[in-house]
Amino acid sequence: MSKYTNHVRLTLDGHTSPERIEMRWAPPAHEDTAPATAPAPLAKDAVREAVEVLARAETVFFALLDVIGPGEHTLVCTTCTEDGLRTGTFHLFTDDSERASCEESEALGFWATIASGFVPGSKGAVIVRTMVPDTVDSVRAWTVDAARRWLMPCTAEEVRDGYRQARREGEHDPEPDLIYRHAESLPVEQSL
Template identity: 35%
Template sequence: MSEYQDHVRQTLDGMHPDPGDDLSMDQMRWAAAPASDAVPDEATTAAVAEAHALLDHATDAYLALVDLLEDGDHRVVATASTPQGVLTECQELTVIGDAVVLDEAEALRVTVTVAAAMVACSTGSVVVRTSAPNGVESARGWAVRHGWLRPLRAPEIRQAYTVDTETGAPLDPPPSLEFRQAERVPRREADGSDENASRTAPPDNRPPNRRN
């Protein structure tokens, strides 16, 4: 289990960050959540196990997506429409060769939003806007469907940029923005191996390193 997922697991195992602490993953300290007798231990254990599995799955999806990104600056926006409301989180990251520079707290929040979109009765999407080293600006997106990230076609992501989500009114597309067909995000096999080998090498220490 990676350090990244270990932090996620701590948040689910009845722990929460001290509000006064720096939320960067490498400096995060944890304080125990107040004990509660409202839920039987068996139900709590089952709920935590289910949450662990969902967060692990969302982490796989997030890291597989990051591993697809080419050199440049990227803005990642994740949205989840749930019965409790709409969640939106974004992050900025930079890819330089095999290195990924990102804020771990932002990555955690984006991953949790992807996980929320994977829950039954929820939907969601991830949109990436890229500034390439040659100055080209592009956008592509993935819908969260059947528990994974499904690539959107260029016209679909263009529509997302050119239609007001609240009123349905048309909007002018951003100037000089190229709308791209998104790549397929590879899934991990049942034995834990990847469908396609990552560009990066072990050990698995994510983030900021990519999944091996």
């Protein structure tokens, strides 16, 4: 975890204009030290970039929800950034009528994890496991493309290879009945 407390989410709530946003990063408070002075505000270009990354992550998040289809889904996004490894998990239930049920706080955390993968030099993946009654569980994945700020679909073989690697490293037990699927391409990306 970063040595700084991230106030971006609280700062951005309710704001639509990047010029009106003042984001601040402050070190965590320690009882045995004197309070630090507030850091200088970030440059407007940095604020604008943060807003664009979060907006792009929102677009990607909803594009992903549009393609996963009916069922009970567990979505896991893992990114590796300069600040370390980040993981966001999101549970979603959708039915044939396109209605969805989910926890808003989980959705925001998952969305923020996608955004962290858009930072230059970062890498990551999104894995979706789908459970549908009376069928075998299936899994598909997308890689996080920092340069395009988009999710790129993986083939069923790439997903299977990823699971084999995780099993070799002791992260997962073998699941002989799991179906590996090709991930869908997300709708055509829109540039910011």
